Amino acid sequence: SRVFTAQQLLNLPGYTIVVRMDSWRAAPDLFPDVLTALVSVMSIALVSVLVLLAKDTRRRLRAERGLADALAFRQAMEDSLVTGLRARDLQGHITYVNPAFCQMVGFAPQELLGHNVSAPYWPPEQADEYGQRHTIRMSGGSPPPREGFESMFVRKDGTRFPVLIIEAPLIDAQGVQTGWMGACLDISEQRRVQELTRAAQERLQATARLATVGEMASLLSHELNQPLAAISSYATGSMNLLGDGPPGPEGMASLALAMRRIAEQAGRAGKVIKSVHDFVRRRDEAREAVPPQALFDAIMPLVGLQATKLDVHVELVLETDLPPVLCDRTMVEQVLLNLARNAMQAMDQPAIVQRRLVLAVRRAGTTQRTAHAPGWLEFSVADGGPGIAPEVAPKLFTPFFTTKAEGMGLGLSLCRTVVEQHGGFLAMEPNRPQGMVFKFTLPVAPPVPAANHH
Structure with a gap:
């Protein structure tokens, strides 16, 4: 075999040393090969770990930057x-x-x-x-x-x-x-807006009530002229009796009768004025239990005035044993009066001979509109007029929309607002064989617990 020799002379103080190294190629040995393989494997593993660590570090940095961005976004969102x-x-x-x-x-x-x-x-x-x-x-x-x-x-x-x-x-x-x-x-601003809206709604409702009475001024003057004329006639007759000297027994009887007639006619005029005053006066908004009959009793004097003028026959149909409704009495009376007046005006046409107005109340059935609370009464106002054109019906409840030359267009809009404020709904449908029916619902007043007596 070939031998490789190398030598080196080292001069040290006091000594001279010759270093010689001989090497030759020998047969392979197991131990050096395994050691070399282990070192190689560990080197490869170390490089792999370093690569994975670098990738993980980059992912961690990206995650930290994403988390920081998310926190900054959340902070900016919360601050805004x-x-x-x-x-x-x-x-x-x-x-x-x-x-x-x-x-x-x-x-x-x-x-x-x-x-x-x-x-x-x-x-x-x-x-x-x-x-x-x-x-x-x-x-x-x-x-x-x-x-x-x-x-x-x-x-x-x-x-x-x-x-x-x-x-x-x-x-x-x-x-x-x-x-x-x-x-x-x-919610300070919301409360302020609600208060302004409520005040504006009250003023609008008061305006509508005054407008209703203004439209009925001619009817009221006609109704008041009759008792005033009678009072004037009885007063003139009484003055004539007194002008001829002290009246005798028959004269005193006639004078007493005239005084009673004057009192009756004055009472009649007072009722007309009171019905208008009760309708127009502004009351505090308060809901109370009111029998349905009482609601109709309050508006019948005013309804009767227009019914007499337009030759309309008024029918009142109430189911028996109806419970009272929980409502703002003044507002609901206005709804009933507006619907009744609209119905009578719709029948004021020469072609309509049978003029019949039906005011009715019944227990409302359970529907999708009344399922949210127990106990409802359904009020309806039906007429025999010409009905409502299909193109007019969708706009009928729009504020300031009217088909009347002298109308303000507020009546039906306010009616719907009042009914919806009570949790009910106002709807219309054709009346058979002709005319229209307007219906609205009001909640039944809760029963008053009986007092315990000991």
């Missing part, structure tokens, strides 16, 4: 909300508030975080009540309503404002509740 957000743990401590909540109540986050009872934005006189409700809520004894509940908050400057609070449980990734998240809405 006008809804106040408030989080509380199961002990009731405030753990989070967003800028909108702080702006709403006027307190900084550090003044709110960690507070339990009582919160600095609670009204002092209601702190005990709020505290009890808070304790019950935190114990899980009374879950918050899904539609929320109204409350009153106090700003740092002492001003008060109503809020709508909607709360939901905070659930972690393991499905365990860790607290409550509440959304708080300042």
Whole structure:
């Protein structure tokens, strides 16, 4: 075999050393080959681990950047909300508030975080009540309503404002509740708009009542002229009796009869004026239990005036043993009067000979429109007029739409508004063989519990 030789002379102080190395090719040995293989495998594994570690690091960085972006997006979204957000743990401590909540109540986050009872934005006189409700809520004894509940908050400057609070449980990734998240809405502006709308609606209804009486002025003057003329006639006769000297027994009897007739006619005129006054006067909005017969009794004097002028026969049909309805009496009387007047005016045509107005009340059947509450009565006003054209029907309840030259277009619109404010509905359908029927529903008044006598 070939031998490779190498030597090197080393000069050391006091010594001279010759280093010689001989090498030759020998047969393969097992141990050096295994060692080389292990080193190779470990090198490959180390490179693979480094590559995987680099990929994992890049994924982790991307995930961290995504999480940071998501947190920044959520923070920007929460900061841009006008809804106040408030989080509380199961002990009731405030753990989070967003800028909108702080702006709403006027307190900084550090003044709110960690507070339990009582919160600095609670009204002092209601702190005990709020505290009890808070304790019950935190114990899980009374879950918050899904539609929320109204409350009153106090700003740092002492001003008060109503809020709508909607709360939901905070659930972690393991499905365990860790607290409550509440959304708080300042409803001051909503309340103000509601009050303005209510006031405007009241003024509009008062205007409509006055317009109704104005349209009936000629009927009222005709009805008042008769008793006034009779009073004048009886008064003139009495003056004539007294002008001839002291009357005798027969004269005194005639004079007493004339005085009674004057009193009767004055009472008749007073009833006409009272019926108008009761209809026009503005009452506080209050709902009470009213028998259906009483509603019709209130409007029949005014209905009768127009029925007499237009030669309309009025029929009143009531089921027996009807319960009272819960309603604002003045508003419902206006609805009935408007519908009755519209029906009589529809029949004021020479071609219509049989002029019949039917006012009816019956128990309403359960339908999709009445299923949301138990107990309804259905009022209907039917006429024998020419009916309503198909192209007019969709616009009939639109405010200021009218088919009359002198109409304001408010009557049917206000009728629907009043009925819907009571939870009912107003609808119309053809009357057979001719005419129209307007129907509306009102809720039955709840029964008054009988008093216990001991």
